[in-house]
Amino acid sequence: MTAAILSERDIQFMLYELFDAESLIERSRYEDHSKETFNAAINTAQQIAAKYFVPIRKKVDEQQPTFDGKKVTMIPEIKVAVDAAIEAGFVSSTADYDYGGMQLPLMISTAANAYLSAAGSTTMGYIALTSANASLIENHGSPEQIEKWVKPMRSGRFAGTMAMTEPSAGSGLADLLTTAVPAEDGTYRISGSKIFISGGDHDLNDNIVHLVLARIKGAPAGVKGISLFIVPKVLVNDDGSLGERNDVALAGLFHKMGGRGHTSTALSFGEKDGAVGYLLGEANRGLSYMFHMMNEARIMVGTNAACTALVGYQYSLDYARERFQGRLPSCKDPLSPPVSIIEHADVRRMLLTQKAYSEGAFALCLFGAKLADDRHTANSDEERQKANTLLDFLTPIIKSWPSEYGPKSNDLAIQILGGHGYINEHPVEMFYRDNRLNPIHEGTTGIQSMDLLARKLPMNQMAGYRACLAEIQHDIEAAKLAGLSKAAEQLSVAVAILTKTTDHLLGSMMEKPIDLVLANSVKYLDMFGHVVIAWLWLRQGVVAQAALNAEPHQTEQDFYRGKLQAMTYFLNFELPLLEAWSTNLINLDATFYDMENSWF
């Protein structure tokens, strides 16, 4: 098997043909860059992925980290791989030069990281979380905190985590119990238990910087009384050297269905005198800071889900081309040779569905990265504001659509390999297991659906919603001009269903119990996600059609026809489901709402 990690051609298509990444070079932040430096970074990631990540993925999955009560042990290959990625700068690819970064646009960094994520999401996890942690402190920390914590994270000396979840509170952050008591020196003493902390303990780096949500004694109840603290595993002296061990102990490791190389830990803060913690920003505003990291992490989760879907698609595609089995229904001659299984229409169904899901999801994530770049570096205030509004609105969809449809894509890869997909000689069942975490962490799909319907939709006089529909409408017009009028019409119909449904739901919010109106919110998220993915496929179709009109050589023609076919799949097979979902939403179908506990 020589399956590609990702399709190089497709990455180039998305960056330069679909999202015009080259235009970013004109912005002052990226003025040192060029298409060549962008591609060099991507190319480096690809090489590291192939050399260090792919060869160890099976071993990483089979030999989980262990904890002997004192220390975490993991196979040494993980450190070699993480170090290679750090050394090449992938923990700081978007960071300022001043902090040791490469100052790449997030869109380019996303494309580069995609290789590492696809080749070993579990290994990449350490790097991605460190980067997100550093980004939060860069944005909300004091200059001293940036100097002390961010710089060693950006250089790869320290790692970073986010420590939110607690055993009793779970997703209900309002109920977290970890406490912070002010000490005389201006620091705090942190006590409490956190669970599911990814990368919460290991020896890959000299130190681990935990960002911990806790309540300062006497703070208000609920989410308004939560503060954010920097709590290092090892205290750091003023000169940057390591001091004593902080009062942070590993209580245990969780054994997960997938993502097994990335330790998931239970951490105990303050078993002795309280762990030393440093308040970040203002007291009681911790959750808003954490949302900085969480929003970034949500986009990372979506991207990881998309990448894991992409790599499974590539693997099963390669397998389907090389595996010969069976004959077409029209063939009645048992002496004719078996065909490559890609000749079976049902195998092509499973491949094309994977292509539509995974490339659609990845386009969405790159679009999110582009918006994140635009909100900081677009030329006008208005453009920056618009990007910010749109990204905020789309975040629950960027997090959850790839997370829901990525595993479905991986599931099809398993099915294509059949019995061989169910055993660990091939990585497709691992891809599924790795990907299955994504609809859970950083806010479950249910939570994302409430965020979309109850919060993001009505916010700022529906500015995000309007901006999104305007973008879609723009591309529908472009599709009509490009000769894709049937496809444009299909998306128009879907948008009409979406807007009708939305209007009904907004009306209901005024008149009906909110718990009833939100009871089917996951269906609304599904619906909106499908419209957004269909839109991005239409946009890809417009680019592909224009390229085909120029009559490129055969390989290029094939590539663009594949894009159009995946678009057609999504429009013909997926979008028509909206009608049924819409009926349930418009009717405020109360089946779930009415179901009583005792009836189960």
Added chain:
Amino acid sequence: MTAAILSERDIQFMLYELFDAESLIERSRYEDHSKETFNAAINTAQQIAAKYFVPIRKKVDEQQPTFDGKKVTMIPEIKVAVDAAIEAGFVSSTADYDYGGMQLPLMISTAANAYLSAAGSTTMGYIALTSANASLIENHGSPEQIEKWVKPMRSGRFAGTMAMTEPSAGSGLADLLTTAVPAEDGTYRISGSKIFISGGDHDLNDNIVHLVLARIKGAPAGVKGISLFIVPKVLVNDDGSLGERNDVALAGLFHKMGGRGHTSTALSFGEKDGAVGYLLGEANRGLSYMFHMMNEARIMVGTNAACTALVGYQYSLDYARERFQGRLPSCKDPLSPPVSIIEHADVRRMLLTQKAYSEGAFALCLFGAKLADDRHTANSDEERQKANTLLDFLTPIIKSWPSEYGPKSNDLAIQILGGHGYINEHPVEMFYRDNRLNPIHEGTTGIQSMDLLARKLPMNQMAGYRACLAEIQHDIEAAKLAGLSKAAEQLSVAVAILTKTTDHLLGSMMEKPIDLVLANSVKYLDMFGHVVIAWLWLRQGVVAQAALNAEPHQTEQDFYRGKLQAMTYFLNFELPLLEAWSTNLINLDATFYDMENSWF
């Protein structure tokens, strides 16, 4: 956690209220039985499941069998559990008294085995395959073969397997290469490699009886040249004692995503002089005999998928009741206590969907078992013939609908537990992994869909199809009389869509390339499956409504209301998807058919 393995109340409902199992007692084959003996068998299985199967399931999953090049080693608890089930008679519950069986109806045996399957499908696998193997030899073997092989299997001394798949042929049985050469004594010498043979080697029993598909030298090409052989692991002397080791060697074990206690083996026949094999029935008719076992195995696979879904549903239901987290959207008071998560409408969505999928799937499997009983023991020839026709027709749906929707159900159980569902402290992620094999083995979903559309549908002037629709129509009328007119109308609409689609497809088969007509066959299988499950839900609804009309006490009312609500879910949320699928089928949507290899 004290989650039930299965809902006792539901099993009783299905057997005695829905399918009138008690009426079977009137048939001479079951005249020694009574509702009490039926329930005693079920109760015994329940106790064995709770005592021997549940406590070991985590260990079985974690400690896979190993092979040191000579011998398979597995944790000893598996043998204890298997022996307990054998001793209680569950390897021969449906077999004749003459062969050491309990002569139970398959419907009752299915309900009893459901507990073992739900509690440890991987452990149950050894017993289920042995029983299916014995059943095949009972039906097609000579009296001597029955004496020599069946009796020790029915007593649990020997185990049985089916050995079909080969490394190069996979699902394409026509291409299998294993050969059989006649020896002078009337036996054969078998040579070849088989893979994915479940239970292919172990020390749980004294001997293993492999049923091996092979080609007698000079046989016709394709499926018409395949014969079936009994090939034991150890040769058996005429007095029943064990003789020499046969030339059957274990080549290796596969490491699977799930079902880890059930060894999946690569077997090598005839590495030395050829394995001794005994022809079963006539030469070149092997595949038709194997289909006896395969049809039984297909129903077993569907049932296993349904049971694994049921146990996941029960577990997540128990968890949702006991886990307190978050508040309802309408609650703005952070000081109010968190609610049990079953109070969240989205959690109820995931529970009710599981209930609808798993109980719907299990009802279908019990209905299949009832048909299997009827085809042998119904009172008139006509009834027997009708049951036979209907079961034949429904087999691809019984195999695949539970296999496809069972894992989806387990997936929702994971999601309800959130982060806790992703770790192995809870069994829900294991249930998913165990269940994921079911859409693959005994004919993939794609193969089942071709079987339904190209074979079962047109067969015998569409007798199976017509019989199925007549049954459905009968229950639609009953639902109208029972006051469920809205539900009856919903199913009528779906049936109209199904018949319109079927008519179009049959017309197309005359006029269009068969490869195009069959290209979307999985959508047709999905559609038919949904209609069948909706029908069985309507039937459950009719029974529940009648029971409610009699104003039973509160607990019973709750149970029946839950049934009606699950029916409503399926009719309101699942059936409306048919319209979209139908459009693709009627249009002969060529998206997959047209997609070229080079476009991917």
